[in-house]
Amino acid sequence: LGRIYLERLNYKDAVSSFKAAVNRDRKNGFYYYDLAMALFKAERYSEAVICFEKSILINNRIPNRHFSLGLGLMKVSEYERAADSFRRAYEIEPNNKKYKRFLKRIETKISSKSLN
Numbered sequence: 001l002g003r004i005y006l007e008r009l010n011y012k013d014a015v016s017s018f019k020a021a022v023n024r025d026r027k028n029g030f031y032y033y034d035l036a037m038a039l040f041k042a043e044r045y046s047e048a049v050i051c052f053e054k055s056i057l058i059n060n061r062i063p064n065r066h067f068s069l070g071l072g073l074m075k076v077s078e079y080e081r082a083a084d085s086f087r088r089a090y091e092i093e094p095n096n097k098k099y100k101r102f103l104k105r106i107e108t109k110i111s112s113k114s115l116n
Helices: 002-007 011-024 029-041 045-058 063-075 079-092 097-115
Strands: none
Touching: 002 011, 002 029, 011 029, 029 045, 029 063, 045 063, 063 079, 063 097, 079 097
């Protein structure tokens, strides 16, 4: 049901639906990831970061979870941590050009900030 709400851009109901799923099964990383995505789409980035982290704690071998965490961390201006997340996604899936592109982009942003 939460995914239907997401598709319809109804983020409030998507968040509620995924929260209910998480409450039913707190060991399901997919539920935390789905909740995180709904929170991210609703521009509730700090909450999304927490849920992405929980999904990674349950299973840290899914690269898209690290990548999405990196996107959330960028939104809350935690660039070093975002770079770590993009790096981890790229380590798990080294042929993914998107992961490599975002990693390079954030590393450039970090290095330009350190020059200022």
